[in-house]
Amino acid sequence: MADTPRLEVDHITCRFDGREVVRDVSFAVRPGEILCLLGPSGCGKSTSLRVIAGIERQSSGLVRADGAPLSDARMHLPPEARGVGLIFQDFALFPHLTVGQNVAFGLRGPRAAMAARVAELLERVDLGGYADKSPHMLSGGEQQRVALARALAPRPRIMLMDEPFSGLDNRLRDGIRDETLQLLKDEGTAVVLVTHEPEEAMRMADQIALMRDGKIVQKGAPYNIYNAPCDKAAAAFFSDINVILGTVQGALVDTPFGQFLAPGHADGTDVEIVFRPQHVKIDFDRGGRGPNPTPQDGTPARGVVERARFMGHESLVEFRMDFDGGILKATVPAVFLPKPGTPLWLTVRRDRCFVFAKKR
Ligand SMILES: Nc1ncnc2c1ncn2[C@@H]1O[C@H](COP(=O)(O)OP(=O)(O)OP(=O)(O)O)[C@@H](O)[C@H]1O
Ligand SMILES: [Mg+2]
Numbered sequence: 001m002a003d004t005p006r007l008e009v010d011h012i013t014c015r016f017d018g019r020e021v022v023r024d025v026s027f028a029v030r031p032g033e034i035l036c037l038l039g040p041s042g043c044g045k046s047t048s049l050r051v052i053a054g055i056e057r058q059s060s061g062l063v064r065a066d067g068a069p070l071s072d073a074r075m076h077l078p079p080e081a082r083g084v085g086l087i088f089q090d091f092a093l094f095p096h097l098t099v100g101q102n103v104a105f106g107l108r109g110p111r112a113a114m115a116a117r118v119a120e121l122l123e124r125v126d127l128g129g130y131a132d133k134s135p136h137m138l139s140g141g142e143q144q145r146v147a148l149a150r151a152l153a154p155r156p157r158i159m160l161m162d163e164p165f166s167g168l169d170n171r172l173r174d175g176i177r178d179e180t181l182q183l184l185k186d187e188g189t190a191v192v193l194v195t196h197e198p199e200e201a202m203r204m205a206d207q208i209a210l211m212r213d214g215k216i217v218q219k220g221a222p223y224n225i226y227n228a229p230c231d232k233a234a235a236a237f238f239s240d241i242n243v244i245l246g247t248v249q250g251a252l253v254d255t256p257f258g259q260f261l262a263p264g265h266a267d268g269t270d271v272e273i274v275f276r277p278q279h280v281k282i283d284f285d286r287g288g289r290g291p292n293p294t295p296q297d298g299t300p301a302r303g304v305v306e307r308a309r310f311m312g313h314e315s316l317v318e319f320r321m322d323f324d325g326g327i328l329k330a331t332v333p334a335v336f337l338p339k340p341g342t343p344l345w346l347t348v349r350r351d352r353c354f355v356f357a358k359k360r
C-alpha cells in the first residue's frame with residue numbers, strides 16, 4: 001500500500017544502566033524520503049539508529065518495516081535479517097579485500113550483474129578506476145565513499161546513515177551528498193540520516209526531527225523548523241540568535257523596538273523575544289535620529305558598532321545597544337563593513353520574531 005510507511009519507529013525508549021538515553025521517540029519514513037535526526041552530541045541520535053538496525057535492543061516501543069515488525073516487546077530480528085543498510089560514524093572497510101570486493105560484499109547473484117552494479121556505484125561515488133586497489137591505498141574520504149557504495153550496493157529498503165559525510169572536504173562533500181541523495185531517492189529507499197550540523201540537515205532532509213536529551217522536541221520540514229522553532233533552544237540550534245526581554249500586558253509586549261504581539265501569553269508573563277541576525281535591518285544615523293517607525297518594522301533603536309566581521313557573502317556586526325548596554329547581532333551584505341564606534345539604527349522584522357515564555 002502506497003500509504004504504509006517504509007519505516008515506523010513507535011514510542012522507542014532505550015535505557016542504559018537505568019538512564020533513559022532515548023525517550024519515547026516516534027517517527028515514520030516513506031519510500032524515497034529522508035528524515036534527519038539532528039541534535040547536539042550525546043542526545044541519543046546514534047542509539048536511535050542502532051535500535052532501528054537491531055544492534056541495540058529498545059527497553060520499550062516497536063520498529064516496523066513496510067508494516068511488519070522488526071522488533072517489539074516479544075521479538076527482535078537480528079540486524080542481517082532486516083534489509084537495512086548501515087553507514088556508521090566509525091565505518092570500516094575490510095582491509096584484506098579490494099575496493100571492488102568491498103562494494104560487492106553484500107551482493108548475491110550472477111557474476112556479471114554483480115560486476116556491473118559494483119562498477120556503476122564506484123562511478124557514482126567518483127571512484128571509477130579504483131576497483132582493484134586495496135583500502136589502505138585510499139585517503140579517508142575515498143574510503144568513506146567506498147563504504148557508501150558498499151552500503152548502497154544491495155539496494156536496501158531502509159538506509160541508516162550516521163554522519164556519513166563528516167570525513168569529506170567541503171567541495172567533495174556537496175557533490176557526494178547530492179549524488180547519494182539522488183541515488184537513494186531513485187531507488188525509493190527510506191533514509192534516516194544522523195547529523196549534528198543544521199546546514200547538512202536542511203540541505204538533505206524532507207523531515208527534520210530535532211532531538212534533545214533523548215527526546216524529539218520538534219519534527220517537520222526544514223522550512224517549518226527554521227521559521228517556527230518550538231522554543232529558544234530550537235531557534236538557537238540553527239543560527240546565532242538575539243534575545244530581548246519583556247513582560248506581557250494585554251497580549252502585547254512593550255520593547256525599545258516598539259510593541260510585539262504575544263497572543264496566548266497571560267498578563268504579567270515574562271517573555272523572551274527571539275530573532276535571528278538576518279532579520280535585523282540597519283539604517284543610518286540622521287543627526288541623532290533613525291528612520292521613521294513603520295507598522296512592519298516597528299520603532300528603531302540606536303546601537304554603536306562594537307565589532308564587525310567579514311564572513312565572505314555577509315558581514316556579522318555586533319552592536320552595543322543604547323537602551324540596555326547589551327549586544328545585538330545583525331548580518332549585512334559583505335559590501336558593508338561598518339567601523340567600530342559607528343552609531344547606527346536597528347529595526348527588527350516583526351514577522352520573523354518568536355515570542356517565548358521565559359523559563360524560570
Ligand atoms: N552502550 C552504552 N552503554 C551506556 N551508555 C551509552 C551506550 N551507548 C550510548 N550511551 C550513552 O547514551 C547517550 C547517547 O549516546 P549517542 O551515541 O546516542 O549520542 P549521539 O547523539 O549519537 O552523539 P554524537 O553526536 O556525539 O555521536 C550518551 O550519553 C552515551 O554516553
Ligand atoms: Mg553519534
